[in-house]
Amino acid sequence: xxxLPDWFRDVAEYIxxxxxxxxxxxxxxxxxxxxxxxxxxxxxxxxxxxPLQAVxxxxxxxxxxxxxxVTVLFIYWSATANVGNYRLELSAFLSxxxxxxxxxxxxxxxATRGAxxxxxxxxxxxxxxLGFGWVGRHAFVIVPQALRRLLPPLVGxxxxxxQNTTIAYVIGVSEVLETANRQFENLTLAGxxxxxxxxxxxxxxxxxxxxxxxxxxxxxERRLI
Amino acid sequence: xxVLAAFDWSFIWExxxxxxxxxxxxxxxxxxxxxxxxxxxxxxxxxxxxxxxxxxxxxxxxxxxxxxxxILVQIFLLHWAILPELGxxxxxxxxxxLAITIWGGAFNTENFRAGFEAVPKSYREAGYALGxxxxxxxxxxxxxxxxxxALPSSINTYISVLKNTSLLLAIGYGELTTVANNIxxxxxxxxxxxxxxxxxxxxxxxxxxxxxRLLESRLALPESR
Numbered sequence: 001x002x003x004l005p006d007w008f009r010d011v012a013e014y015i016x017x018x019x020x021x022x023x024x025x026x027x028x029x030x031x032x033x034x035x036x037x038x039x040x041x042x043x044x045x046x047x048x049x050x051p052l053q054a055v056x057x058x059x060x061x062x063x064x065x066x067x068x069x070v071t072v073l074f075i076y077w078s079a080t081a082n083v084g085n086y087r088l089e090l091s092a093f094l095s096x097x098x099x100x101x102x103x104x105x106x107x108x109x110x111a112t113r114g115a116x117x118x119x120x121x122x123x124x125x126x127x128x129x130l131g132f133g134w135v136g137r138h139a140f141v142i143v144p145q146a147l148r149r150l151l152p153p154l155v156g157x158x159x160x161x162x163q164n165t166t167i168a169y170v171i172g173v174s175e176v177l178e179t180a181n182r183q184f185e186n187l188t189l190a191g192x193x194x195x196x197x198x199x200x201x202x203x204x205x206x207x208x209x210x211x212x213x214x215x216x217x218x219x220x221e222r223r224l225i
Numbered sequence: 226x227x228v229l230a231a232f233d234w235s236f237i238w239e240x241x242x243x244x245x246x247x248x249x250x251x252x253x254x255x256x257x258x259x260x261x262x263x264x265x266x267x268x269x270x271x272x273x274x275x276x277x278x279x280x281x282x283x284x285x286x287x288x289x290x291x292x293x294x295x296i297l298v299q300i301f302l303l304h305w306a307i308l309p310e311l312g313x314x315x316x317x318x319x320x321x322x323l324a325i326t327i328w329g330g331a332f333n334t335e336n337f338r339a340g341f342e343a344v345p346k347s348y349r350e351a352g353y354a355l356g357x358x359x360x361x362x363x364x365x366x367x368x369x370x371x372x373x374x375a376l377p378s379s380i381n382t383y384i385s386v387l388k389n390t391s392l393l394l395a396i397g398y399g400e401l402t403t404v405a406n407n408i409x410x411x412x413x414x415x416x417x418x419x420x421x422x423x424x425x426x427x428x429x430x431x432x433x434x435x436x437x438r439l440l441e442s443r444l445a446l447p448e449s450r
Contacts, residue, residue, distance in 0.1 A: 062423075065430040067391035070402060070422045077415040163295040170395055177298060184305065195306035203294045203302060210293035 011183045019179030026165045030100035038108020063106035072099030076171045096168035115146035155217035247404030255387045262329025270337025291331035300324040317398035329386040340375025
C-alpha cells in the first residue's frame with residue numbers, strides 16, 4: 001500500500017477531529033429531539049379528536065413537505081431577528097439542529113401513527129381492563145409494542161439524519177463537509193486543491209457510518225416483521 | 226428603525242422576475258432529473274430483478290454507494306472533482322442535472338427492482354409458455370404489473386428529487402432556494418422569502434403526493450381492489 005502524503009494525513013485528521021464530532025453531535029441532538037417529539041405527536045394523532053388531528057397533520061405535512069434546507073435557512077434567517085420585544089438568538093448549529101428535528105419529528109410522527117394503529121384493539125381493551133388510563137395504556141402497553149415495528153424505520157431515520165447534517169454546511173456549521181471544504185479551499189490557494197482525495201474521503205466517512213446501519217435496518221426488518 | 230417590518234406582499238410582486246426565473250430553473254432541473262432517474266431506475270431495476278450478471282453487481286454497488294452517502298457530498302465530488310477532471314469545469318447546470326439524476330436513479334432502481342420482484346414467478350413462466358421471448362415477457366407481463374406496484378414509491382422518489390434541487394444552492398445554481406436566499410441576504414425580507422419558498426415547494430410536493438393517492442386507487446391491480 002502506498003504511503004499517504006503528508007497533506008492528506010493533515011486534511012483527514014482535521015476533518016475527523018474538528019468536523020466529525022460536530023456532525024455526530026448535531027445528529028445525536030436531532031435524533032433525540034425527533035424521537036421525543038415524533039413519538040408523542042404520532043401517538044396523540046391516533047386520538048379521534050378532529051381539531052387535534054388536523055393540527056398534528058399540518059405539522060407533519062409541512063415539515064415533511066419542505067426541503068430541509070429551506071426549513072434550516074428560514075430558522076437561521078430569523079434566528080437573530082427581534083420578535084416583538086424579545087431578541088431571539090440562535091447559533092448556526094442550533095438552527096440546523098432545530099431544522100433537522102422539525103423534519104425528523106414529522107417523519108417519526110407519521111411512522112409512529114402507523115405503528116400505534118397497527119396494535120390490535122384487544123391490547124387497548126386488556127390494558128384498560130387492568131385499570132390503565134389513556135396515558136398509562138399508551139406509555140406502558142401500546143407504544144412499547146409499536147416501538148418494535150418502529151425500530152427498522154427509526155434506524156433508517158438515523159442514517160438519513162446523519163447524511164442530512166451536511167445541509168448545515170450551507171449556514172457555515174463546522175461539520176464534516178464544511179471542514180473538508182475549508183481544507184479544499186486552502187489547498188486550492190496553495191496550488192492543488194486535491195478535490196478527489198478530499199471529497200472522496202468525506203464520501204467514504206459517511207459510507208462507513210451509513211452502510212452498517214442500513215444493513216442493520218434491513219436485518220431488523222426481516223427479523224421483526 | 227423597525228426591524229421586523231410588516232409582511233409586505235408587494236415586495237414579493239416586485240421581485241417576481243427573479244423568483245420566476247428561479248422557479249423555472251428548479252423545474253428545469255427537476256424535470257430532467259425525474260426523466261433521467263425514471264430511465265435509470267427502469268433499466269437497472271429490471272436488470273437487478275432479473276439477475277443479469279455484471280449489471281446486477283454494478284447496479285448494487287451504485288445503489289448502495291448513492292444511498293449511503295449524503296447527496297450534498299455527491300454534488301461536491303461531481304462539481305469540484307469528477308467533472309473538472311473530465312474537462313467540464315464550472316457549469317452548475319450540468320452538475321445539477323447529473324448529480325440529482327444519479328441520486329434519483331439509485332433510489333428508483335430499488336423501487337423498480339422491488340416492483341418487478343413482486344410479480345409472481347408463475348406469471349413470467351406463463352409468458353414463456355405462450356412462446357414469448359424473455360424481452361416480450363418483460364414488456365407484456367412483468368412491466369405492466371411490476372411497474373404499477375413500483376409507481377407510488379417511484380413518485381415518492383420524484384418528490385425527493387424535486388426537494389433535493391434546493392441543495393444546488395451550495396454550488397450556486399440559480400434555482401428557487403438560491404434566488405430566495407440571495408434576495409433575503411440583501412434585503413432581510415425573511416418572512417416574505419420564506420413564504421414564497423414554502424408555498425411553492427408545498428404546492429408542488431402536496432400535488433405530487435395527492436397524485437400518488439389518486440394513482441394508488443386508480444391503478445390498483447384488479448385482485449387487490
